[in-house]
Amino acid sequence: xxAAQEISPVNSSPRRPVDxxxxxxxxxxxxxxxxxxxxxxxxxxxxxxxxYGSNHALHGVNLTVPPRSVMAAIGPSGxxxxxxxxxxxxxxxxxxxxxxxxxxxxxxxxxxxRDVDPVxxxxxxxxxxxxPNPFPTMSIRDNVAAGLKLNGIPGNHHEIVERTLRQxxxxxxxxxxxxxxxxxxxxxxxxxxxxxxxxxxxPEVLLMDEPAxxxxxxxxxxxxxxxxxxxxxxxxxxxxxxxxxxxxVSDQTAFFYMGDLIEVGPTEKIFTNPSEKRTEDYVTGKFx
Amino acid sequence: MPxxxxxxxxxxxxxxxxxxxxxxxxxxxxxxxxxGSLLVVAGLILYELGRVAAPSWGQLGxxxxxxxxxxxPVQEKFGALPFIYGTLVTSxxxxxxxxxxxxxxxxxxxxMGPRALRAPVAYSIEVLAAIPSVIYGLWGLFVMVPWxxxxxxxxLQKTLGFLPIFQGPPIGLGYLAAGVIxxxxxxxxxxxxxxxxxxxxxxxxxxxxxxxxxxxWESIRISVLPYARPGIIGASLLGLGRALGETMAVTMVIxxxxxxxxxxFAPGYSLPAVIANExxxxxxxxxxxxxxxLGLVLFGITxxxxxxxxxLVEAVARGPxxxxx
Numbered sequence: 001x002x003a004a005q006e007i008s009p010v011n012s013s014p015r016r017p018v019d020x021x022x023x024x025x026x027x028x029x030x031x032x033x034x035x036x037x038x039x040x041x042x043x044x045x046x047x048x049x050x051x052y053g054s055n056h057a058l059h060g061v062n063l064t065v066p067p068r069s070v071m072a073a074i075g076p077s078g079x080x081x082x083x084x085x086x087x088x089x090x091x092x093x094x095x096x097x098x099x100x101x102x103x104x105x106x107x108x109x110x111x112x113x114r115d116v117d118p119v120x121x122x123x124x125x126x127x128x129x130x131x132p133n134p135f136p137t138m139s140i141r142d143n144v145a146a147g148l149k150l151n152g153i154p155g156n157h158h159e160i161v162e163r164t165l166r167q168x169x170x171x172x173x174x175x176x177x178x179x180x181x182x183x184x185x186x187x188x189x190x191x192x193x194x195x196x197x198x199x200x201x202x203p204e205v206l207l208m209d210e211p212a213x214x215x216x217x218x219x220x221x222x223x224x225x226x227x228x229x230x231x232x233x234x235x236x237x238x239x240x241x242x243x244x245x246x247x248x249v250s251d252q253t254a255f256f257y258m259g260d261l262i263e264v265g266p267t268e269k270i271f272t273n274p275s276e277k278r279t280e281d282y283v284t285g286k287f288x
Numbered sequence: 289m290p291x292x293x294x295x296x297x298x299x300x301x302x303x304x305x306x307x308x309x310x311x312x313x314x315x316x317x318x319x320x321x322x323x324g325s326l327l328v329v330a331g332l333i334l335y336e337l338g339r340v341a342a343p344s345w346g347q348l349g350x351x352x353x354x355x356x357x358x359x360x361p362v363q364e365k366f367g368a369l370p371f372i373y374g375t376l377v378t379s380x381x382x383x384x385x386x387x388x389x390x391x392x393x394x395x396x397x398x399x400m401g402p403r404a405l406r407a408p409v410a411y412s413i414e415v416l417a418a419i420p421s422v423i424y425g426l427w428g429l430f431v432m433v434p435w436x437x438x439x440x441x442x443x444l445q446k447t448l449g450f451l452p453i454f455q456g457p458p459i460g461l462g463y464l465a466a467g468v469i470x471x472x473x474x475x476x477x478x479x480x481x482x483x484x485x486x487x488x489x490x491x492x493x494x495x496x497x498x499x500x501x502x503x504x505w506e507s508i509r510i511s512v513l514p515y516a517r518p519g520i521i522g523a524s525l526l527g528l529g530r531a532l533g534e535t536m537a538v539t540m541v542i543x544x545x546x547x548x549x550x551x552x553f554a555p556g557y558s559l560p561a562v563i564a565n566e567x568x569x570x571x572x573x574x575x576x577x578x579x580x581x582l583g584l585v586l587f588g589i590t591x592x593x594x595x596x597x598x599x600l601v602e603a604v605a606r607g608p609x610x611x612x613x
Contacts, residue, residue, distance in 0.1 A: 123501030
């Protein structure tokens with residue numbers, strides 16, 4: 001899975017300086033840091049290390065994500081940002097030989113500990129993948145309800161399906177064909193369906209692994225708009241190759257390089273006035 | 289027409305192959321002959337079977353031959369039904385036993401099993417496939433049949449004896465014995481094709497299910513199995529095709545009695561078994577013709593099943609309808 005990430009084109013990142021103030025800024029105007037500082041963080045990561053076999057992929061990452069905010073993880077291919085994301089819901093455990101050590105707290109509860117069942121964790125931390133992956137044999141409705149059925153939530157899922165599809169801005173496009181195959185949707189619609197599927201079980205945190213990298217610009221814009229709406233309710237961590245996208249959607253940005261978390265801070269600051277030389281070189285397109 | 293320089297140059301060397309190059313044309317004709325010869329052979333087999341079978345089948349009456357259950361070569365009574373019945377019942381029993389075991393094996397090998405165990409289990413499946421059928425038959429006759437007679441059949445009778453299929457004296461030799469042997473023999477086929485089918489399931493689907501909080505089994509149930517279903521059906525039909533045509537092992541344990549019984553404990557007969565047993569000693573043209581007609585029936589059944597299997601396996605290789613991947 002990490003291999004797939006390596007293949008994705010690095011040059012999708014812009015070669016010229018990104019000025020997030022120049023692009024239509026959707027970063028909350030009042031600046032995110034003061035607003036969220038009062039609340040305890042939703043996600044706290046302390047000394048997170050990850051290995052693939054003997055390859056030390058992530059070195060002692062420390063950061064916090066405030067509730068109802070978007071954190072973007074950026075960095076060149078192989079920098080560890082996807083590994084970081086996968087550790088947050090322990091999807092890294094699916095890769096043979098992969099392991100992670102450290103503390104990962106959600107609302108103060110450690111989720112990396114052996115006592116915590118990854119299945120339980122994943123119901124609290126939803127994930128959207130790089131390529132839309134709806135269940136191909138299921139209808140649109142069943143895709144959204146899949147997580148509900150897994151959780152044994154009884155009864156008629158109509159209401160939840162409708163609410164979730166509205167939340168993911170897909171309802172108007174699919175309300176007349178809920179029983180059609182999920183594969184009858186376009187790529188962008190499929191991705192929003194996958195977001196709906198993740199939201200239906202009401203996770204607290206939503207992880208997005210380059211959710212728009214396989215989509216065209218219009219579908220990408222819809223996903224970005226959606227992220228803005230979703231952050232009213234959810235805490236979102238998004239990995240992206242596209243620095244402009246990070247500038248548009250996130251409140252905070254974390255820059256990873258060679259397995260190290262180089263710098264994390266308010267998105268505006270990372271893109272306009274980073275403290276680290278390497279961050280500046282990356283966001284201004286000197287490498288990457 | 290190719291330019292003269294092409295004719296003088298050896299086709300395989302520096303000059304890139306071009307349509308119309310004589311070497312290419314000769315090669316093309318050559319492989320067409322090889323490919324076509326297969327069709328010719330299949331056609332000839334069919335023709336020859338039909339030629340031998342037609343007079344006696346016609347004389348016996350096509351319908352009567354297929355649906356009569358009397359088989360008495362001495363009185364020239366030939367009915368195919370006991371053999372068709374025996375073939376279908378033993379193959380059906382085999383499939384019922386082999387399918388769940390094979391799918392379980394395939395899931396074990398491709399999804400869930402401890403990595404250290406996978407290679408030895410995969411190897412044993414290959415070994416199972418390599419055992420000659422006469423060995424299966426011998427093992428069946430001397431080991432399995434006595435065991436069925438003394439343990440399995442009395443047990444089934446005691447627990448499920450209210451079902452007609454588990455009534456009657458436990459003889460050992462019969463439909464059940466043939467079915468169990470066939471199950472062992474088709475298991476490698478179904479398991480190995482199912483493993484290949486499971487490999488075509490995109491990992492992203494499993495991840496999608498796991499990320500929703502599915503357990504490994506739930507992920508298999510909601511993402512892997514639905515995707516692989518057509519292919520698994522195809523795999524079972526391939527196995528079924530093998531079971532229908534299996535001769536030696538079945539002949540040794542089915543009991544070779546041209547009768548129709550509801551009970552699985554009773555002895556029966558199958559199409560390939562009767563052909564193998566009686567062909568050498570068939571006396572009259574009618575007898576030989578009737579056996580050839582049984583061959584045609586078997587040919588027809590396997591042909592239809594293989595066609596269905598092909599369609600299903602190709603359907604899963606293409607992915608579900610409307611897939612954009």
